[in-house]
Amino acid sequence: MSKFIDYVSTLLKALDLLPNFNTQTGIFCAMAWIATLIALLLFAISFIADLGDSDADAGSGDGDAGWFSVRAVNGFLLGFGWAGFVASNHGCGVLSAIAIGLAVGFIMFLLVAILMRFINGLKCDGTLQYTTLVGMTGTVYVTLPPNGEPGGQVQVNHPGQMLTMQAVQYGDKPLSAQTRVVVVDATSQLLTVRPFTAEDLHNHNTTK
DSSP: OHHHHHHHHHHHHHTTOSOOTTSHHHHHHHHHHHHHHHHHHHHHHHHHHHHTOOGGGGGGGGGGGSTTOHHHHHHHHHHHHHHHHHHHHTTOOHHHHHHHHHHHHHHHHHHHHHHHHHHHHHHHHHOOOGGGGTTOEEEEEEOBOSTTOSOEEEEEEETTEEEEEEEEEOSSSOBOTTOEEEEEEEOSSOEEEEEOOHHHHHHHHHHO
């Protein structure tokens, strides 16, 4: 491990990517690296959160949709730091390097903010409203025990996707697999269903 660290350190020194706080180039380089590490941390957090994501938590990322979100501000710091570093490395003075950094940082800020608003808009549009499942028909996938006992599953053909969800029913007898049912209540975690009846069939045919 120590050899790897030494190798990376040698490579960064050769590329002049190690910050030296005694020079303006080093200060820009330090800012760039800090912003880069923050960006990697945010990416890791988002990746871990996506692994455990559920529709019940679909609104937890709304804070990223604003113009001054953490990612947008960090995008500015990334652009400012790296652009200022490159400008300083090519002989620009302090004011010129700051001006270039501010310009690139502002562009990065706008790009990230617009991108995050677009992504969050897609998430919002694609969020399943579970109340729309009420009244839909489905089939029992795993036998539903009687009297509201847990353990059963139901499949509902929602427009665009087949949903398999935990379900309960409050009849006196279990409902076996492939039994047709109607959803009477729905949350992100659980469906409440009842058996499909002849009246449901009549209503279904009438609405066609």
